[in-house]
Amino acid sequence: MISEPALDRLSAMFRGPDVAGTRYELISVLGRGGMGTVYLARDTVLDREVALKVVERPWLDANEARTLARLEHPGIVPVHDFGELPDGRLFYAMKRVRGDRLDRWLASGRDLADRLGVFLRVCDAVAFAHAHQVVHRDLKPENVMVGEFGEVLVLDWGIAGHPQNADGQQQIAGTPDYMAPEQARGETVDHRADIFALGAMLESFAETAPVLAIARKARSDVPEARYQDVQAMAADINRFLAGRAVRAHRERLVDRLARFGRRYRLPILLVLTYLMVRVLLLWFLRL
Amino acid sequence: MVAMRSAGADDRRAAFDALVGAYWKPVFKYVRLKWHASPEDAADLTQGFFLRAFEKDFFSGFDPSRARFRTYLRTCLDGFVANTRKADARLKRGGGVTLIPIDFSEAERELRYQAGSLVDDFDAYFHREWLRSLFASAAGRLRAAFTERGRADRFAVFEQYDLAPDDGERPTYAELARRLGLSPTEVTNELAAARREFRRLVLETLREQCATDEEFEAESQALTG
Numbered sequence: 001m002i003s004e005p006a007l008d009r010l011s012a013m014f015r016g017p018d019v020a021g022t023r024y025e026l027i028s029v030l031g032r033g034g035m036g037t038v039y040l041a042r043d044t045v046l047d048r049e050v051a052l053k054v055v056e057r058p059w060l061d062a063n064e065a066r067t068l069a070r071l072e073h074p075g076i077v078p079v080h081d082f083g084e085l086p087d088g089r090l091f092y093a094m095k096r097v098r099g100d101r102l103d104r105w106l107a108s109g110r111d112l113a114d115r116l117g118v119f120l121r122v123c124d125a126v127a128f129a130h131a132h133q134v135v136h137r138d139l140k141p142e143n144v145m146v147g148e149f150g151e152v153l154v155l156d157w158g159i160a161g162h163p164q165n166a167d168g169q170q171q172i173a174g175t176p177d178y179m180a181p182e183q184a185r186g187e188t189v190d191h192r193a194d195i196f197a198l199g200a201m202l203e204s205f206a207e208t209a210p211v212l213a214i215a216r217k218a219r220s221d222v223p224e225a226r227y228q229d230v231q232a233m234a235a236d237i238n239r240f241l242a243g244r245a246v247r248a249h250r251e252r253l254v255d256r257l258a259r260f261g262r263r264y265r266l267p268i269l270l271v272l273t274y275l276m277v278r279v280l281l282l283w284f285l286r287l
Numbered sequence: 288m289v290a291m292r293s294a295g296a297d298d299r300r301a302a303f304d305a306l307v308g309a310y311w312k313p314v315f316k317y318v319r320l321k322w323h324a325s326p327e328d329a330a331d332l333t334q335g336f337f338l339r340a341f342e343k344d345f346f347s348g349f350d351p352s353r354a355r356f357r358t359y360l361r362t363c364l365d366g367f368v369a370n371t372r373k374a375d376a377r378l379k380r381g382g383g384v385t386l387i388p389i390d391f392s393e394a395e396r397e398l399r400y401q402a403g404s405l406v407d408d409f410d411a412y413f414h415r416e417w418l419r420s421l422f423a424s425a426a427g428r429l430r431a432a433f434t435e436r437g438r439a440d441r442f443a444v445f446e447q448y449d450l451a452p453d454d455g456e457r458p459t460y461a462e463l464a465r466r467l468g469l470s471p472t473e474v475t476n477e478l479a480a481a482r483r484e485f486r487r488l489v490l491e492t493l494r495e496q497c498a499t500d501e502e503f504e505a506e507s508q509a510l511t512g
Contacts, residue, residue, distance in 0.1 A: 002422050005451075007419055
């Protein structure tokens, strides 16, 4: 039988990580997820606050941590340190980002152009990671921070590698609403799983038909029907912002005319004004 | 739990056996203390409860989005015991279905060992007993796994340090090193490896008890508090 003191001891093993002997002191819990818990911690050597992610299951190994540490991009939270705690759990220390989570930022009422501006910066960071053969696998608004200075950072690259269980089988990880069908089935996924997640994120705040069409193309069930890279998706969003036709959306004639009118509002006004003046002049001259 | 809802009789039976394995002790102890049942009555009620649950498919009505499975099971159990007592019916044991062997005397011994601690929160009590059962199961798997790999020494470090019954009798790393003929550094490494494997086995055992990823997520978070 497990005695009361042993039960307390074993329970404590699950409650908080054992950071004794490391350079970190735990301050509080910043967040919990399926892959582990993120703590606000103090790096006692450099005397600064960091976000310390303690991984409950072996999602990461040293090679993957090195890969993540090499992703130097203004939109990707930098990894400072990686290691194993005395209790056997793995951790990595990241820059502590102050600001709003994207889901809260979106809820605070921003116009579509602002939202798309932030979204494009997320796309930029993800495209950079893809160029380095890193797939995030758990993109969602809760994993994006809009910082105090307007910076946009993608967090939680903890399952970016290829999580496997002890038997070497692929593990299913991610968040159901944002998870590509092939990921939910536990199949091997590529960067297009992230494109699906980006589509799901975009759909959550898209207000107009062209943006919805972009989102839906990105989150097609079949990877081949999605945008084949993040840049193509971002290009379609940029086309929309510039008032041009997006490739994912077949416009009706009336929508095309309305968009044409919005895009060339000033020249159209000038031409109309000119024509009106000409008509008026002709009319006066005939009198 | 997923398998219990599946059509395959073998899968359903295996899932049910896992469920009984995880919960029979908490159920027995809970019935003994909450319902003031004698050891014999508590054993009958425990067997009867699981038997009825299997026959009537009690647990297929469980909705993970509404409650924890433990809470649901305890509600079913309270209803079962109350109805059984009201009807004053003798429980039929067996009924053509052989439940997994249960050694109630072991649970009774544990209860006597725990005697003296008053229970005023049965929800917390049931949770703690479930936790004890979960850890005991994982520790059993750990022992078996290390023995099979010829690493009984690694389990010995874990057993003597982390499973020590009393804090006062817990050895220091240096004492443990002397006892087992290891260096203190080796004790540290062996203990870290054993804890890592123990944690994995606890989560694996927990996963087997959960129907969905969401339920597992919630249970893992309850565990990591």
